[in-house]
Amino acid sequence: MNNPFTLQFEVQQDMLLREAVALCGISKRALTAIKFDGGKIFVNSIERNVRHRVVRGDIVTIVFPQEEASEGLIPQQGHLTIVYEDEALLVIDKPAYMSTIPSREHPDNSVANFVLGYFQAQGLASTVHIVTRLDRDTSGLLCIAKNRHIHHLMSAAQQQGDVHxxxxxxxxxxxxxxxxxxxxxxxxxxxxxxxxxxxxxxxxxxxxxxxxxxxxxxxxxxxxxxxxxxxxxxxxxxxxxxxxxxxxxxxxxxxxxxxxxxxxxxVSLTLRHPLTKEILSFSSELPEELASLL
Known part of the structure:
Protein backbone atom coordinates (compact mmCIF):
# COMPACT_ATOMS: atom_id res chain seq x y z
CA MET A 1 0.00 0.00 0.00
CA ASN A 2 1.68 3.19 -1.13
CA ASN A 3 -1.11 5.52 -2.21
CA PRO A 4 -2.71 7.07 0.90
CA PHE A 5 -5.71 9.30 0.34
CA THR A 6 -4.68 12.98 0.22
CA LEU A 7 -6.84 16.09 0.42
CA GLN A 8 -5.59 19.57 -0.49
CA PHE A 9 -7.28 22.95 -0.22
CA GLU A 10 -6.53 26.68 -0.09
CA VAL A 11 -7.28 28.61 3.11
CA GLN A 12 -9.84 31.36 2.56
CA GLN A 13 -9.33 33.36 5.78
CA ASP A 14 -6.98 33.62 8.76
CA MET A 15 -7.74 31.03 11.44
CA LEU A 16 -6.32 28.10 13.38
CA LEU A 17 -5.43 25.07 11.30
CA ARG A 18 -7.89 23.05 13.39
CA GLU A 19 -10.70 25.37 12.30
CA ALA A 20 -9.66 25.24 8.64
CA VAL A 21 -9.66 21.45 8.70
CA ALA A 22 -13.09 21.37 10.33
CA LEU A 23 -14.51 23.55 7.54
CA CYS A 24 -13.63 20.74 5.11
CA GLY A 25 -16.02 18.46 6.95
CA ILE A 26 -13.32 16.36 8.59
CA SER A 27 -14.79 14.78 11.70
CA LYS A 28 -13.13 14.79 15.13
CA ARG A 29 -12.71 11.04 14.80
CA ALA A 30 -10.87 11.42 11.49
CA LEU A 31 -8.70 14.19 12.89
CA THR A 32 -7.74 11.96 15.83
CA ALA A 33 -6.83 9.18 13.40
CA ILE A 34 -4.69 11.58 11.38
CA LYS A 35 -2.90 12.67 14.54
CA PHE A 36 -2.27 9.26 16.11
CA ASP A 37 -2.47 6.65 13.33
CA GLY A 38 0.12 7.84 10.88
CA GLY A 39 -1.49 10.73 9.04
CA LYS A 40 0.07 14.12 8.46
CA ILE A 41 -1.00 17.72 7.86
CA PHE A 42 1.17 20.10 5.86
CA VAL A 43 0.87 23.85 5.38
CA ASN A 44 2.77 25.06 2.33
CA SER A 45 4.64 21.71 2.32
CA ILE A 46 5.73 22.06 5.98
CA GLU A 47 4.27 19.63 8.52
CA ARG A 48 2.24 21.46 11.17
CA ASN A 49 -0.01 20.60 14.12
CA VAL A 50 -3.61 21.77 14.42
CA ARG A 51 -2.68 24.68 16.71
CA HIS A 52 -0.74 26.34 13.89
CA ARG A 53 -2.28 29.57 12.61
CA VAL A 54 -2.92 29.69 8.88
CA VAL A 55 -3.57 32.74 6.72
CA ARG A 56 -5.54 33.34 3.55
CA GLY A 57 -3.83 31.71 0.57
CA ASP A 58 -2.01 28.99 2.53
CA ILE A 59 -2.17 25.53 0.92
CA VAL A 60 -3.12 22.79 3.34
CA THR A 61 -2.42 19.15 2.46
CA ILE A 62 -3.90 16.38 4.58
CA VAL A 63 -2.46 12.88 4.23
CA PHE A 64 -4.86 10.35 5.74
CA PRO A 65 -3.50 7.28 7.54
CA GLN A 66 -3.56 3.87 5.92
CA GLU A 67 -6.81 2.04 6.63
CA GLU A 68 -6.99 -1.55 7.77
CA ALA A 69 -9.72 -3.88 6.50
CA SER A 70 -11.79 -5.71 9.10
CA GLU A 71 -10.54 -9.18 9.99
CA GLY A 72 -13.43 -10.95 8.30
CA LEU A 73 -12.97 -9.21 4.94
CA ILE A 74 -10.70 -11.15 2.59
CA PRO A 75 -9.45 -9.48 -0.62
CA GLN A 76 -10.45 -11.43 -3.73
CA GLN A 77 -10.02 -10.94 -7.46
CA GLY A 78 -13.33 -10.90 -9.32
CA HIS A 79 -15.20 -9.05 -12.03
CA LEU A 80 -16.62 -5.60 -11.24
CA THR A 81 -18.65 -3.57 -13.72
CA ILE A 82 -17.28 -0.10 -12.94
CA VAL A 83 -19.54 2.74 -14.04
CA TYR A 84 -17.49 5.59 -12.51
CA GLU A 85 -14.28 6.00 -10.55
CA ASP A 86 -12.14 8.84 -9.23
CA GLU A 87 -9.93 9.40 -6.20
CA ALA A 88 -12.96 9.53 -3.86
CA LEU A 89 -15.76 7.36 -5.24
CA LEU A 90 -16.41 4.08 -7.01
CA VAL A 91 -19.78 3.37 -8.62
CA ILE A 92 -20.45 -0.17 -9.85
CA ASP A 93 -23.33 -2.00 -11.52
CA LYS A 94 -23.93 -4.99 -9.26
CA PRO A 95 -25.39 -8.20 -10.69
CA ALA A 96 -28.04 -10.18 -8.86
CA TYR A 97 -26.93 -13.07 -6.64
CA MET A 98 -23.88 -11.17 -5.38
CA SER A 99 -23.84 -9.98 -1.76
CA THR A 100 -22.75 -6.42 -1.03
CA ILE A 101 -20.81 -7.54 2.05
CA PRO A 102 -19.89 -11.05 3.31
CA SER A 103 -22.31 -12.89 5.56
CA ARG A 104 -22.38 -16.22 7.36
CA GLU A 105 -24.38 -17.74 4.50
CA HIS A 106 -22.21 -16.09 1.79
CA PRO A 107 -18.75 -15.48 3.31
CA ASP A 108 -16.92 -14.62 0.09
CA ASN A 109 -17.28 -13.44 -3.53
CA SER A 110 -19.12 -10.32 -2.35
CA VAL A 111 -18.78 -6.80 -3.73
CA ALA A 112 -16.68 -5.88 -0.69
CA ASN A 113 -14.30 -8.82 -1.26
CA PHE A 114 -13.77 -7.90 -4.90
CA VAL A 115 -13.45 -4.16 -4.25
CA LEU A 116 -10.83 -4.75 -1.53
CA GLY A 117 -8.88 -6.96 -3.95
CA TYR A 118 -9.20 -4.23 -6.58
CA PHE A 119 -7.95 -1.56 -4.16
CA GLN A 120 -4.99 -3.67 -3.09
CA ALA A 121 -4.03 -4.38 -6.70
CA GLN A 122 -3.92 -0.60 -7.23
CA GLY A 123 -1.89 -0.03 -4.08
CA LEU A 124 -4.63 2.01 -2.43
CA ALA A 125 -4.25 2.35 1.35
CA SER A 126 -7.98 1.99 1.93
CA THR A 127 -10.70 -0.43 2.93
CA VAL A 128 -14.26 -0.69 1.62
CA HIS A 129 -16.90 1.85 2.68
CA ILE A 130 -20.36 1.03 1.26
CA VAL A 131 -22.46 4.17 0.72
CA THR A 132 -25.59 2.69 -0.91
CA ARG A 133 -26.10 -0.99 -0.16
CA LEU A 134 -28.15 -3.46 -2.20
CA ASP A 135 -29.66 -6.78 -1.13
CA ARG A 136 -27.93 -9.86 -2.55
CA ASP A 137 -30.67 -10.56 -5.10
CA THR A 138 -31.19 -6.92 -6.08
CA SER A 139 -29.17 -5.68 -9.04
CA GLY A 140 -28.08 -2.23 -10.16
CA LEU A 141 -26.07 0.81 -9.17
CA LEU A 142 -24.10 0.84 -5.94
CA CYS A 143 -21.79 3.57 -4.56
CA ILE A 144 -18.61 2.99 -2.55
CA ALA A 145 -16.40 5.55 -0.82
CA LYS A 146 -12.65 5.08 -1.09
CA ASN A 147 -11.83 6.60 2.28
CA ARG A 148 -13.32 6.95 5.77
CA HIS A 149 -13.53 10.73 5.34
CA ILE A 150 -15.39 10.44 2.03
CA HIS A 151 -17.77 7.94 3.61
CA HIS A 152 -18.44 10.42 6.42
CA LEU A 153 -19.25 13.15 3.88
CA MET A 154 -21.49 10.85 1.83
CA SER A 155 -23.37 9.68 4.94
CA ALA A 156 -24.06 13.32 5.80
CA ALA A 157 -25.19 13.92 2.20
CA GLN A 158 -27.63 11.02 2.45
CA GLN A 159 -29.11 12.46 5.63
CA GLN A 160 -29.49 15.82 3.87
CA GLY A 161 -31.21 14.27 0.85
CA ASP A 162 -28.34 14.82 -1.59
CA VAL A 163 -28.16 11.16 -2.68
CA HIS A 164 -31.08 10.11 -4.90
CA VAL A 267 -31.72 2.08 -12.39
CA SER A 268 -30.60 5.55 -11.35
CA LEU A 269 -28.18 7.12 -8.87
CA THR A 270 -27.65 10.86 -8.52
CA LEU A 271 -25.33 12.45 -5.99
CA ARG A 272 -23.34 15.57 -5.22
CA HIS A 273 -19.63 14.82 -5.35
CA PRO A 274 -18.25 15.20 -1.80
CA LEU A 275 -15.16 17.15 -2.95
CA THR A 276 -15.98 18.95 -6.19
CA LYS A 277 -19.69 19.48 -5.31
CA GLU A 278 -20.52 18.56 -8.92
CA ILE A 279 -23.83 16.74 -9.49
CA LEU A 280 -23.17 13.25 -10.88
CA SER A 281 -25.90 11.09 -12.42
CA PHE A 282 -25.63 7.45 -13.43
CA SER A 283 -28.09 5.03 -15.01
CA SER A 284 -28.32 1.29 -15.54
CA GLU A 285 -30.46 -0.74 -17.95
CA LEU A 286 -32.64 -3.55 -16.63
CA PRO A 287 -30.80 -6.90 -16.80
CA GLU A 288 -32.04 -9.48 -19.30
CA GLU A 289 -33.98 -11.61 -16.80
CA LEU A 290 -36.11 -8.58 -15.85
CA ALA A 291 -36.34 -7.01 -19.31
CA SER A 292 -37.61 -10.32 -20.71
CA LEU A 293 -40.56 -10.27 -18.28
CA LEU A 294 -41.69 -6.94 -19.71
Missing part, protein backbone atom coordinates in the same frame (compact mmCIF):
# COMPACT_ATOMS: atom_id res chain seq x y z
CA UNK A 165 -31.84 6.54 -5.98
CA UNK A 166 -34.53 5.23 -8.28
CA UNK A 167 -35.46 1.59 -8.76
CA UNK A 168 -37.65 -0.32 -11.15
CA UNK A 169 -39.58 -3.38 -10.05
CA UNK A 170 -42.25 -5.79 -11.20
CA UNK A 171 -44.94 -6.41 -8.61
CA UNK A 172 -48.10 -8.48 -8.36
CA UNK A 173 -51.44 -6.78 -8.92
CA UNK A 174 -52.47 -3.39 -10.21
CA UNK A 175 -50.34 -0.93 -8.27
CA UNK A 176 -51.13 2.78 -8.07
CA UNK A 177 -49.09 5.96 -7.92
CA UNK A 178 -48.62 6.70 -4.25
CA UNK A 179 -46.27 7.87 -1.53
CA UNK A 180 -45.72 5.26 1.18
CA UNK A 181 -44.63 6.73 4.50
CA UNK A 182 -44.59 3.92 7.04
CA UNK A 183 -41.99 3.10 9.74
CA UNK A 184 -39.98 -0.11 9.33
CA UNK A 185 -38.46 -2.29 12.04
CA UNK A 186 -37.17 -5.81 12.57
CA UNK A 187 -39.77 -8.55 12.84
CA UNK A 188 -39.57 -10.01 16.34
CA UNK A 189 -39.62 -13.62 15.14
CA UNK A 190 -36.85 -13.20 12.56
CA UNK A 191 -33.27 -11.90 12.40
CA UNK A 192 -33.68 -11.16 8.68
CA UNK A 193 -37.24 -10.10 8.00
CA UNK A 194 -38.51 -6.54 8.47
CA UNK A 195 -42.05 -5.22 8.75
CA UNK A 196 -44.04 -2.02 9.02
CA UNK A 197 -44.36 -1.30 12.74
CA UNK A 198 -45.09 1.89 14.61
CA UNK A 199 -41.94 1.68 16.74
CA UNK A 200 -39.77 1.29 13.61
CA UNK A 201 -37.62 3.85 11.80
CA UNK A 202 -39.14 6.48 9.52
CA UNK A 203 -39.26 5.24 5.91
CA UNK A 204 -40.52 6.97 2.76
CA UNK A 205 -40.97 5.42 -0.70
CA UNK A 206 -42.62 7.00 -3.75
CA UNK A 207 -44.28 4.69 -6.29
CA UNK A 208 -44.95 5.55 -9.95
CA UNK A 209 -46.62 3.08 -12.32
CA UNK A 210 -44.87 2.68 -15.68
CA UNK A 211 -47.30 0.15 -17.18
CA UNK A 212 -49.56 -2.78 -16.42
CA UNK A 213 -49.30 -6.26 -17.89
CA UNK A 214 -50.46 -9.82 -17.54
CA UNK A 215 -48.35 -12.95 -17.22
CA UNK A 216 -49.77 -16.45 -16.76
CA UNK A 217 -53.23 -14.90 -16.18
CA UNK A 218 -51.80 -12.77 -13.36
CA UNK A 219 -52.01 -8.97 -13.45
CA UNK A 220 -48.65 -7.33 -12.74
CA UNK A 221 -47.28 -3.82 -12.62
CA UNK A 222 -43.97 -2.41 -13.82
CA UNK A 223 -43.20 0.41 -11.39
CA UNK A 224 -40.56 3.02 -10.66
CA UNK A 225 -39.67 3.69 -7.02
CA UNK A 226 -37.86 6.63 -5.46
CA UNK A 227 -36.23 6.12 -2.07
CA UNK A 228 -36.17 9.04 0.36
CA UNK A 229 -34.72 6.89 3.15
CA UNK A 230 -32.59 3.77 3.09
CA UNK A 231 -34.03 1.21 5.50
CA UNK A 232 -33.20 -2.48 5.17
CA UNK A 233 -35.57 -4.16 2.67
CA UNK A 234 -37.49 -0.86 2.42
CA UNK A 235 -38.99 -1.31 -1.04
CA UNK A 236 -39.80 -4.97 -0.47
CA UNK A 237 -41.50 -4.26 2.88
CA UNK A 238 -43.44 -1.22 1.68
CA UNK A 239 -44.75 -2.90 -1.47
CA UNK A 240 -45.81 -6.01 0.45
CA UNK A 241 -47.52 -3.75 3.01
CA UNK A 242 -49.71 -2.11 0.32
CA UNK A 243 -50.60 -5.50 -1.15
CA UNK A 244 -48.21 -5.60 -4.11
CA UNK A 245 -45.21 -7.78 -3.21
CA UNK A 246 -42.33 -8.01 -5.65
CA UNK A 247 -42.35 -10.83 -8.16
CA UNK A 248 -39.86 -13.47 -7.02
CA UNK A 249 -39.69 -12.19 -3.42
CA UNK A 250 -40.56 -15.26 -1.33
CA UNK A 251 -39.64 -13.53 1.93
CA UNK A 252 -42.37 -10.91 1.54
CA UNK A 253 -45.23 -12.71 -0.18
CA UNK A 254 -44.03 -13.42 -3.71
CA UNK A 255 -42.90 -16.66 -5.28
CA UNK A 256 -40.11 -17.83 -7.59
CA UNK A 257 -42.28 -19.46 -10.24
CA UNK A 258 -41.40 -16.79 -12.83
CA UNK A 259 -38.00 -15.52 -11.69
CA UNK A 260 -35.55 -16.83 -9.11
CA UNK A 261 -35.02 -13.53 -7.28
CA UNK A 262 -36.92 -10.37 -6.41
CA UNK A 263 -37.63 -8.36 -9.56
CA UNK A 264 -35.86 -5.21 -8.37
CA UNK A 265 -33.10 -3.16 -10.01
CA UNK A 266 -31.49 0.18 -9.09
Missing amino acids: RQYEAIVYGQATNQSIIEPIGRKETSIIERQVRQDGQFAHTDVEVIKYGRLNDCIMSHIRLTLHTGRTHQIRVHMAYVGHPLVGDELYGGDKEIINRQALHC
